[in-house]
Amino acid sequence: MAETDILVVGAGAAGIAAARAVRAAGRACQVLEARGRIGGRAWTERATLAAPFDLGATWLHQAGDNPLAPLAEAAGARPFDHDAVRSHACFVAGRPATPAEMAAYDAAYAAFHPALRAARGRLGPAASAGEAAPRGGPWDATVAHWEGPVICAAPLVAMDLGDFLDTQLDPPNLLLPEGVGTLLEGLAAGLPIACGAVVERIAWGGRRVVAEGGFGRIAARAAIVTVPTAVLAAGALRFDPALPPAVEQAAHDLPLGLLSKIGLRASGADRLGLAPFAGLERQVAREDEAAMTFIAWPFGQDHLMGFLGGEAAWALSAEGPAALAAHARAELRRAYGARADRALLPADEEGAWLASDWGRDPFARGAYSHARPGRASARGVLGAPLAGGRLCFAGEACHPRLAATLAGAWESGAAAARAALGHLLTETA
Ligand SMILES: Cc1cc2nc3c(=O)[nH]c(=O)nc-3n(C[C@H](O)[C@H](O)[C@H](O)COP(=O)(O)OP(=O)(O)OC[C@H]3O[C@@H](n4cnc5c(N)ncnc54)[C@H](O)[C@@H]3O)c2cc1C
Known part of the structure; x- marks a missing residue:
């Protein structure tokens, strides 16, 4: 031996x-x-x-x-400091959010972590982050969707409040x-x-x-x-x-929660009005909606990087990566209509997309x-x-x-x- x-x-x-x-x-x-x-x-x-x-x-x-x-x-x-060039395009019901809506979104985001920190002392030691999250405002579900399924790969209600707060990450975020x-x-x-x-x-x-x-x-x-x-x-x-x-x-x-990733390749010169490294997202009505977020054209390359997290990611994972590719295109169509399909290589063309499969991978069984x-x-x-x-x-x-x-x-x-x-x-x- x-x-x-x-x-x-x-x-x-x-x-x-x-x-x-x-x-x-x-x-x-x-x-x-x-x-x-x-x-x-x-x-x-x-x-x-x-x-x-x-x-x-x-x-x-x-x-x-x-x-x-x-x-x-x-x-x-x-290493490249992504935060230095971050910008966000947020869509509401298929149209770009107005400046007033973006301001309301920013305000809801700014209130999120203070609300959770305040609740930590008030709620018992077994509280979930979901119990402490603000609810009812027009942007609260969108913030919860970001903080839960997108960033933590799981719904807020599944996560310990103290652990959620103790493992928050600060910038810089390097690519x-x-x-x-x-x-x-x-x-x-x-x-x-x-x-x-x-x-x-x-x-x-x-x-x-x-x-x-x-x-x-x-x-x-x-x-x-x-x-x-x-x-x-x-x-x-x-x-x-x-x-x-x-x-x-x-x-x-x-x-482990699940975060699935996909790269979608452009067909030509149309960059959908998104600068390299720009973020694309949409308002949601419920935290657990299958909404995706995208990062555009990293380093000027000709692909979008898409993310789907939480229960919606698990559900699609069972169907395999092609289901994620179809879902990602449908998400982009919500914002850009038929232009999204023209801007991307046809899904059945070689090299059109590449998706992760961590949920079904026996040596991972999830993301983190x-x-x-x-x-x-x-x-x-x-x-x-x-x-x-x-x-x-x-x-x-x-x-x-x-x-x-x-x-x-x-x-x-x-x-x-x-x-x-x-x-x-x-x-x-
Ligand atoms: C989609 C996605 C996005 C992420 N984004 C980020 C990010 O932006 N920044 C960040 O910091 N982190 C991110 N993470 C998390 C990060 O990838 C992990 O935290 C980190 O890679 C975990 O490293 P590890 O060594 O703990 O585990 P792993 O990387 O999983 O290593 C464990 C190893 O054990 C092997 N193994 C499993 N079973 C056996 C066995 N029976 N015998 C022998 N070997 C075995 C596996 O094959 C694997 O190589 C992301 C993860 C995912 C999936």
């Missing part, structure tokens, strides 16, 4: 950060990755749209605290011209990563942790497991002995985590090392502040590596 010091399960942001930290400490490691590629939920596809397109993570959020921002800079990835998946590929260069290695069972009761799967068996002195919480909750990885009930419960208390109401402490429970660091969980869901992000995953992976390396020292002593 092959042996190493520290085994890392998963080569997404957390796994790559963990493996780099283990190697930097002079220890041996082996990364086992189920898919035929690395990067996990950060994946840049380059062929279909003839431009880099991130099917998963898009921005480096909160760049001032984001460990990946300086790494991107150092790698020559030319990378070559994609964040490309950045992670570069950061993983030279690491011992075995792709196509699906870990099915982890025995962690003895002095050695043993991972098993179609690849055989590998033993290590400690293991760091970075698979998404939905993969853990589905029981796709068996642990022997079984995980402590609180840890198992934590995976269930941190479900939120905490169920009353379950914010699950992030700490899942992130706490077991058996003195012999078994550690890491990944975006484990980070109490930067959950759901690449930055959270990266920091969590590095922290798990410290715990696992600490275990090696105590074991030697």
